[in-house]
């Protein structure tokens with residue numbers, strides 16, 4: 001009997017866990033649940049004899065992968081798989097997958113909510129501004145970027161996007177102006193919403209050169225990954241420009257340095273919550289479970305993100 005671990009330091013909604021268990025029950029698999037763990041040793045112990053695992057932002061690091069004697073597949077219930085050590089997975093020929101698109105609407109709704117929050121002086125009182133008529137730059141036009149465009153249209157924002165990996169016609173079909181470079185996007189738009197993955201090319205890529213190009217009244221919204229923003233550049237621009245605002249779904253490493261100093265122009269969620277909706281948990285969790293069943297029973301490898 002195949003044994004599947006659901007390892008979620010930040011648990012799925014109960015309705016999603018029940019749905020996942022049902023899928024595994026019907027497949028004849030055993031489900032093991034490890035939630036809210038605080039010690040990596042608990043994860044290392046839990047993976048020892050499992051065949052598959054579902055994770056969220058949990059770290060499938062080299063030592064976790066090394067401890068998993070029977071592991072054949074890891075599914076990241078979500079989009080970003082920067083938390084999986086792909087080299088370690090490749091070495092043991094373990095399939096890694098994500099569930100693209102499944103939690104994207106939740107993240108997009110949060111991105112727009114964050115824009116409103118910053119535009120309205122963090123709901124602290126006092127006069128704010130409106131999103132209507134403002135230029136929004138969508139940095140990367142994957143699933144989340146596309147949902148952001150759809151929702152922002154309702155606010156009456158002017159939409160621009162830059163994504164070197166997506167054909168311009170795909171962007172323009174959504175009523176969004178496709179620009180030619182990051183520089184052009186940042187110099188055009190007062191609001192920038194980040195939707196790039198964290199990888200060797202993108203880490204620290206949102207730097208002073210780009211941020212300093214943003215027009216007056218700039219707001220950078222980060223529901224992607226903290227690592228893509230260069231924190232020295234962030235501190236410098238917050239220091240230099242009284243009009244610059246930053247809101248992030250998960251605190252940057254320099255949080256303590258900037259939290260009080262720029263309290264009216266900076267906000268970070270205490271725990272990443274872009275995908276924290278029961279709808280997103282159900283969509284991504286059930287997709288992950290179905291992908292595991294498809295792979296272990298039929299060898300279906302759609303959404304595999306590694307090659308070995």
Ligand code: 3PG
Pocket residue numbers: 010056057058077078079080081103224272273274275276
């Ligand atoms: C993702 O990459 O899908 C999001 O960042 C969601 O992460 P989470 O599952 O840890 O909330």
